[in-house]
Amino acid sequence: MASDIEIAQQAVLQRVTKIAQEKLGISDEHLEPYGHYKAKISLDYIDSLQDRPDGKLILVTAISPTPAGEGKTTTTVGLADALNRIGKKAIICLREPSLGPVFGMKGGAAGGGYAQVVPMEDINLHFTGDFSAIALANNLLAAMLDSHVHHGNSLNIDVRRITWKRAMDMNDRALRDITCSLGGPANGYPRQDGFDIVVASEVMAIFCLATSMKDLRQRLGNIVVAQTKDQKPVTARDLKAHGAMTVLLKDAFKPNLVQTLENNPAIIHGGPFANIAHGCNSVMATKLGLKLADYVVTEAGFGADLGAEKFIDIKCRKSGLRPDVAVIVATIRALKFHGGVDVKELDKENLPALVKGIANLERHVNNVRNHYGLPCVVAINHFTFDTPAEIELLQKKMAHHEAPVIVCRHWAEGGKGAEDLARTVADLIEKVPANFQFVYEESDSLWDKVTAIATKIYGASAVTADRKIKEQIKKLQDDGYANYPVCVAKTQYSFSTDPELRGAPTNHELNIREVRLAAGAEFIVMVCGDVMTMPGLPAVPSAEKIDIDENGRVVGLF
Template identity: 60%
Template sequence: MAYKTDIEIAREAKKKPIQEIGAKLGIPSDDLLPFGHDKAKVSAEFIAAQRNKEDGKLILVTAINPTPAGEGKTTTTVGLGDGLNAIGKKAAICIREASLGPCFGMKGGAAGGGYAQVVPMEDMNLHFTGDFHAITSAHNLLSAMIDNHIYWGNELEIDQRRVVWRRVLDMNDRALRDIVTSLGGVSNGFPRQAGFDITVASEVMAILCLALDIDDLQKRLGDIIVAYRRDRTPVYCRDIKADGAMTVLLQQAMQPNIVQTLENNPAFVHGGPFANIAHGCNSVVATTTALKLADYVVTEAGFGADLGAEKFLNIKCRKAGIAPSVVVLVATVRAMKMNGGVAKADLGAENVDAVKNGCPNLGRHIENLKSFGVPVVVAINHFVTDTDAEVQAVKDFVASQGSEAILSKHWEFGSEGSKDLATRVAQIADADMASFAPIYPDEMPLFEKVETIAKRIYRADEVLADKKIRDQLKQWEEQGYGNLPVCMAKTQYSFSTDPNLRGAPVGHSVPVREVRLSAGAGFIVVICGEIMTMPGLPRIPSAEAICINDDGVIDGLF
C-alpha cells in the first residue's frame, strides 16, 4: 500500500481561519495578531489577563535516544493532543519552532508526520512568523554594540581577549565556528578571534523561552554577561545599553504563535532551543498560557529523555513553577531493533530477539523519569512494518519495569488511532499521582550538579573536568551564580558522550570541554565531548532536494 508523504497530507488539510481556532480556547479575535489566515500571535494583554486562572494538566512527551529509524516524538505529541480532543477533552498542544539549520541539513522539517501534523507545515519549517530572525537580529545587535563600544574608546575597559559574546546565524555553517573579525585596517576596529553559534544555541533564544513577560525579558537581557575586564569583573549587556533596543526587536517575537493541527485543534508553536546544546523546550509563556486556557496541555521536550526531559524537569519546571502530571515516553519497535544491533536496511524483517535486546535503553529512560516522581506511560508509535510479536515484546518489557505501554496509530489514522493512549493518559493525569521534584536542589555546588546528572541520568562513573573548569565553576559560585541549574550540551544519540554507544551503557566517563555562564537565561551551559554549538551540514544536505515544483509549491520538506 502506497502512503502519502507528510507534505502531501499537509497540503490537503482543510484548515479553518485562525480566529476559529483561537475561539476554541476563548481567545477573542481582537487578541490575535494574524499572520495570514492560518497563523497568529496571541496578545500580551490577553495573556496577562489569564494569570489568576487555574492551570490545566500538563503532559510531557519525551522519547528514547533518537536513532536513524525515527521515533516520532512530535508526531506523538500532535496525535495525543488530537486524541484528547477526540475523546471530549479540551486540549492544546505546545511544541517548538523549527530551525532552518536542521531543516536544510538532516531533518527536512519538524511539524509532526502522517495524519498527526501541525499546519501550515511549509511556513512552520521556514520563516514562520519571523521569531528566529528577530532573535538572530537582537543577538547580533548586541555583538555590533560591543565592538562599537570598544572602537569608540572602550570606556568600560573591556579586555578584548575576553569578549565571550559570540555571533549567531540560524544555519548549519561549520566555516563560521571560529573566525577572526575586524581585519582590514584601523577603520574596521581591533582584530580578534570570534565565532558563530547556531541561533537556537543563543542565550537570547533561551531567555525568550524562559521569560515570563516583556519586563522579565528586558531584565534577563540586561543580565547577559558579554565580556570581562582585565581584573576579571564582568561587563553586562545593560552596561553596553543594548537591552532596550534588543527588547524592541523581540517585542513581537515574545508573543506566542497559535496554529492548528490537521484536525483543527489549537497548537502553540513558540521558541526553539535545541535540546543537545540548549534547554530543548518551547517557551514558558506559551506553556503557561496554554495551561490557563485548556484542561490538558501536551508539550514535548527535545531528543531523548536524558536531554530534553531532564532539562524540562530540572530547568523549565523549576523556573516556571510548573509540573507534569504524567510523562509519555515515545518508542518504536524499529528503534528498539536498532538499539538491539539491527542495521537500518534490515528493520523491516521481524526480529523479536533484537527488540528485546534493544529494550534496556527504554528501561533506563523509564527509571530515570520515575526518579523525578512522575508516572510514566510508554507510547509505542506504530509503524506499518511492526508485527504483533514485536509490539508484545515491548509491552511485556515495559510491564516488567512497572509501567505500561500503549500502541498508538496516530501517524496512520490521526486521533482515531490515538484514542487508547489519550484515554489512559487523561486517567493518570486526573488521578494526580505525580509528586514531582527536580533531582538536585538549587544550593548544591555546580560541579556536583553536573556529577548528579552524569551519574544518575547518564549512568557514568565519573565526570572528567580539568582544574581550569572546576576553578571557573567555583568562581561563578563566589560571584553568586551557584544556585543556577546546569544545562548539559551532549550528543543526543547516546546516554554517553559517544554517539555510537547505543543501548544502556555503563562504565563510561563524561568529559567536560567547556563551561559557559548564561546569567540572563539563568543556567550554566556544560559542553561535553565533541558536541558543537554550530553544527555542520551533512554530506548530502536536505537542502539539495528542497525546491519549488512545476505547480509552484514547495517540495522536499518532510
C-alpha cells in the same frame, strides 16, 4: 501513502480566527493574524487570564533518538487530537523548528503523516519571523560590543576575554571559529570570534524562560558578554544594549497560534535545541496553554535524559510549572537499532536485538518514574513493519515497570489512532498523583549538580574535566552563580558522550570540555564530548531535495 508535505497541502484548514474563537474563546481583537492560518496572541490578553485555574500538563519525551526515527512531535500532535476526540479540551505547545535541521539532516519538524501542525511549510520555514528577531537581537549586542571597543573602550573590556558570539539559524561549520575586524584601524580590533546557531543563543534561552516583557528586558540586561582587564564581568546592560534588544523581540515574544490537521489549536513558540541548549518551548506559551485548556500536551527535545531533564531542572524550576504525567515515545525499529541492528535491517523481525535494545527504554522509564517522580506511559509509534511477536515481547518485558505500553497508530490514522493513549494518559492523571522532584537541589555545588545528572540520569561512573575547566567552574561558584541549574550540552544519540554507544551504557565518564555562563538565562552550560553549538551540514543536506514546483508549491520538505 502520500508524503508529509502532500498530506499537509491537502488539508482543509480553518481560519485561525475561527480556531481561536470556537476552540479557545479568543476574540479577534486579541489576535494579530499573519495571513489566514497563523496569528500571534496579544500579551494584554494573556495578562487578563491570570486568575483562571490551570489545566493538566502532559510532557511528551522519548528514548534516545536514532536514524530509525521515534516520532515525538508526531505523537504529541496525535495525543492532543485524540484527547479532543474523546471529549477533553486539549491544546498543544511545541517548539518552532530551526532551519538548521530543516535544511540539514532532518527535513521538516511539524509532526508527520496524519498527525501534523499546519501550515506545515510556514512553520518549518520563516513562520512569523521569531527566529530572525532572536538572531537580530543577538547580533545587535555583538555589534554594539565591538563598536564600544572601537570607540575608546571606556568599560576597559579585555578583547581577549570577549565571550559573546554572533548567531544565525543555519548549519554553517565555517563560522564556528573565525577572525573578525580585519582590514585596518577603521574596522576595529582584530580578534577571534565565532557563531552559534540561533537555537543555542542565550537570547533564545532567555526568550523561552522569560515570564513577561519586563522579565525579558531584565534578563537580556544580565547577559555577560566579556570581562574587563581586571576580570570584572561586562553585561549587555553596561553596553546599554538591552532596551533595543527588547524592542527587536517585542512582537516575537507573543506566542503563535496555529492548528493541527484536525483543526485543533496549537501554540508554537521558541525553539532551543536540547543537545546544546535547554530544549523547551517558551514558558509564556506553556502557561498560556494551561489557562486556555484542560490538558496541555507539550514536548521536550530529544530523549528523556536531555530534554526532559532540562524541562524538569531548568524550565520547571524557574517557572513553577509541574507536569502531571510523562509519555515516552519509542518505536520498535529504534529499539532494535539500540540493540545493535544496522539501519538497513530494521524492517525485519529481530527479537534478540529488541530485547537488548529495550534497555534504553527501561532506563528512560526509570529516570522519569524514579528521578523525576512522574507517572509514565510508553507510546509505541507503530510502523507497518512491526510484527505481533515484537509488540508482545515489548509489552511483556515492560510489564513490571508500572508504565503502560500503548501501541499508537496516529501517523496513519490521526487522532483516532491515539485514542487508547489519550484514555490511558487521562486515567493516569486522575488516579496516580505525580511525586514531582528535581534531579538535584538548588543548594548543591555546580560540580555536584552535573555529577548528579551524569550518574543518576546518564549512568556515568564519574565526571571529568581538566584543571582549567575545574578552575572555571570554581570561579563561577565563588562569583555567586552557585545556585544556577546546569545545562549539559552533549550528543543526543547516547546516554554517554559517544554517539556510537547505543542502548544503556554504564561506567562511562562525562568529560566537560567547555563551560559557559548564561547569566541572563540563569544557567551554566557544560559542553561535553564533541557536540558543537554551530552544527555543520551533512554530505547530502535535506536542502538538496527542497524546491518549488511550477505551481508555486513547496516540494521535498519532509
